[in-house]
Amino acid sequence: MFDKKNNSEEEKLILKGLTGVVKPGEMLAMLGPSGSGKTTLLTALGGRSANNGGKLGGKITYNGKQLSNAMKRNIGFVTQDDVLCPFLTVTETLVFTALLRLPNTILSKDMKINQAEAVINQFGLARCKNSIIGGPFLRGISGGERKRVSIGQEMLVNPSLLLLDEPTSGLDSTTAQIIVSTLWELARGGRTVAMTIHQPSSRVFYMFHKVLLLSEGNAVYFGNGSTVMDYFSGVGYAPSFAMNPSDFLLDLASGLTPDGSHEDQNAVKQGLISAYKSNLHDNVKAELHQLNLEQSQDQYGLEDKNFGEWPTNWLQQFTVLLSRGVKERKYQAFSGLKIGQVLVISILCGLLWWQSDASHIQDKIGLLFFMAGFWGFFPMSQAIFTFPPERKILSKERASGMYRLSAYFMSRIVADLPMELALPTIFLTIAYWMSGLKPTAGHFFLTLSALLLSVLVSQGLGFALGALVMDQRSATTLGAVIMLSFLLAGGFYVQNVPGFIAWIKYISISHYTFKLFLGSQYSINETYQCSEEDVSRICKVEEFPAIKQVGLGGQAISAVAMLFMLVGYRLIAYIALMRVGVTRK
Template sequence: MSDMEVQITDSQEPEVPAIFKKADCTVTLKFEDVVFRIKKQKGGFLGTRKNSITEERMILKGVTGVVSPGEMLAMLGPSGSGKTTLLTALGGRLGGHLGGTITYNGEPFSNSMKRNTGFVTQDDVLYPHLTVIETLVFTALLRLPNSLSREEKVMHAEAVITQLGLTCCKNSIIGGPLLRGVSGGERKRVSIGQEMLINPSLLFLDEPTSGLDSTTAQQIVSTLWELAEGGRTVVMTIHQPSSRLYYMFHKVLLLSEGNPLYFGNGVEALDYFSSIGYTNSVAMNPSDFLLDLANGVSSDNSEEDKLAVKQDLISAYKSKLADKLKAELNETSNQLSDGTRHKQFGRWCTTWGQQFSVLLHRGLKERRHESFSGMKIGQVLVVAFLSGLLWWQSSDHLQDQIGLLFFYSGFWGFFSLFQAIFTFPQERMMLTKERSSGMYRLSSYFMARSVGDLPMELVLPTIFVIITYWMGGLKSTLWNFLETLSVLLLSVMVTQGMGLAIGALVMNLKSATTLGSVIVLTFLLASGYYVQHVPAFIAWIKFISVSHYTYKLLLESQFKTKETYRCGTNTTCLIGDFPAIKMVGLDQTAISIVSLFLMLIGYRVIAYISLMRIGVPRWRC
């Protein structure tokens, strides 16, 4: 991947290829009587389903419209009016109780149409430590087909940067809440650029101007207007656009509690509402006036009349616009272009190996700042030296050395578990976004994530053992050292897998950390160090305890049954008879190793299966 880095940093500014100036094919989007319902459980004893009542709520109530190539449709409405739900349905990402008809050039949503569709979510889900060019290049390497060489994919990313006006910040990091990076408008353009890489004919955007100042919002919408001029069909939700933005929209859809109140040309909206008796008495932003109407507020009505205003607007829409709109839908040409109808796409854009390589490279670039942060390294070093001083040259004190080995098991059990628990909950939004785009297989992501974490997971325990092993006075032979280190590293990988499984199962940081703490503490208590005479009815816990097998193998790496220790002034005793060792035993080494390897595989299988329910791909190349 080093060649790619050279191309990213040293490539010249390319001329924007024609492919980005004009869409490959055109798409006419039609939706007729779109209805969406959700079912909610209400009541029940202590939140259970027993004696609960199932309520059905209608989110969309018969929405109709048509958007042609070269047009930009803006969906307006107050919060909760159903804008995002409708956008998600039109983008082919909404399941459940969806009714009505949605067609693309007269056809239902298909694999070919998925390949020609871009979807920009409201939240910009981007990696904060990657630069703008790195973000787009990695996306290009994953989303563009293998018919293009790697150099051509990089050139496509450069072309998108030029087209979206991101050249000045191409080498700046994205940034985040606690990390200074590019501006909000530039972040939004990066998100749009990720979808523009596939040169979509149909582009959906959810609140692209949310949280931006008026000037930046103007730049974003101007960019989208230019994309529409290239023959693309652009559909967006927008909450409260300025007057300048409003008059850039070719068509406007006004929603109120899931009901359509207006669909048509934006410049004709005020004339329509004036014709049914609703006129703005003062000069104001057209979108503000439309939102007031959607909320049931007119210039001369009271609070009690809001419901009546809404009902009047809904009735007016049905009597004056609905039939006219359906006639327009019937007249619209639905001929599917040859490029969309006949072009076939494979199941995935890239091979498994390419996905693994790109994801591994991207993960190492993004997480190197966090994995090898000064705080984590300092934490391990401080604990290592403190432990070495506390157990300084304790070779003559058998109980102390046993305590040091148990501390190895306990400390790294907690440390590696909690490092891993945060992995998937923190990446859930990114995983959902990218899997919904069909960027890669879940298996390639999972393997790249697991392999990418190994340096952090293995380097710090190795440093810890190197420091504490010699300071603590453990056996000085190379074999004993390597055996101790190997056992600890195996234990670390097992507890890492446990953390991945817990995080993937729960997907809530607070709940996951609580569950992880309970499990690790239970395993530590049952490991044989704190309680040597465990009651039979609960002794089974040790057989599933990572800490038990780790502690047992660490003891076996230092002590043998026939070795002796000084148990009195002039007497020696067998190490195998020492109470703390006898309870755990120094035999069945193979069983302990096999058990840890089974856990190593088992926990990761659980994590993988748990991730399969997140972000199931809905479109692919």
């Protein structure tokens, strides 16, 4: 019996006293109108109801044993949406999954790759194995092929139980029949297959060994698929003309009479529930009780095949995820548009500040502050888009116990580093020498170090905002407000900041970056020619108004503050990601 409750303003009972038995070699279809509780029941069966904030009453047993984490790792669970990486090929998708999900204790790397190849051939994916998965705005394989890839991912672990949520959703009838036929073959091999399905064709319907019909969380039928029409005819609900059984069942579960009447739908539903309790419920309970008595051991092989808490060690998880991340990100990070943007801005800066005279301090510090602002916004806005698009993938893969969150997090950070560090280096190499900043290697590398540190801190802020908000538009807006606040308090635009708001500069990335930039170009007691009329007049650089407010001292403190933010923002992002797929930390 399964009771599922959602905690919002009030608790809502979704599933009401359900009981059933599905044996190895059988395929179960869960039918019912939208909102009847099919997906809720499926997530409860897979041990994933806690991820949705629900509460479960009753118990779920597998071959007489209580559901455990060891069992969860060997249950295949296919979500309704095909949650796949769009830029990977079919082969890459399955190989990466095999390397992460199959245990090191019994399989070598080559054996895992061979397992992926075997799944490709088993599911008829050889023709498209080198094609990318694709997505809404990226052409890839067909919908039916994507669904087979999703099922293939779960079949890699050779599960004894395979759960699927609407595996035929969005597919034409022929493709849907092919998918269900494939699942029927898997069940015939000794597996238990259970799925939710909305409105299957009559050919598909009669492939199911058992059918569960739900109406508002109540069971109105559970039994053999071949006898369902006879049962409803026997309780007074015979169809008035020949029709698809699934259409007929959905009409009944929605409260429509066999003649299509909409009158008193609640009475129809209550009549079906009463008929089920009178005719079927006791028989199902008796079958369950008898089966529990017979199963004194796990005779159908739902044992833990991973021999440990994780199928692979941390380093292997990190390495595989890093390799996958690099393959994914190269299409986005190394885009011509992004590189072109940086090149244009760097050349434009070089031309506007072309060989600026050493005495033009205002111009030079203007360039330094522009770099602090540009390389605050740019990496932050890019990093915001790291985690939100991968939320579904992360939730799915973490729920199946593929890897530790720390391995995923570190791989995503490292995968972005090459481009995140290469672009500012290219920018500074062009703009620095064109603009006439101090032409020595020491000053250049000191400026570059400050720039790269600023980029990493701004990237960390983007990671934190993306992980906290998990909505790209909202996170981008919030990031712009924060970064603009940092810029305004950076010490360049406003030099006489009121005391009650001056504290912003102590958390401002722009302020510390600007300070480090000034320190990379100027030193205390350095002088400059401060009058064009009187060439003998010399002034101290530290007394220049725009520099005096920020100061040339405290460089070490600024660097330490930036390092704290570099670690702190990433720590915030990591903690925020714990909300996604929280079954393992």
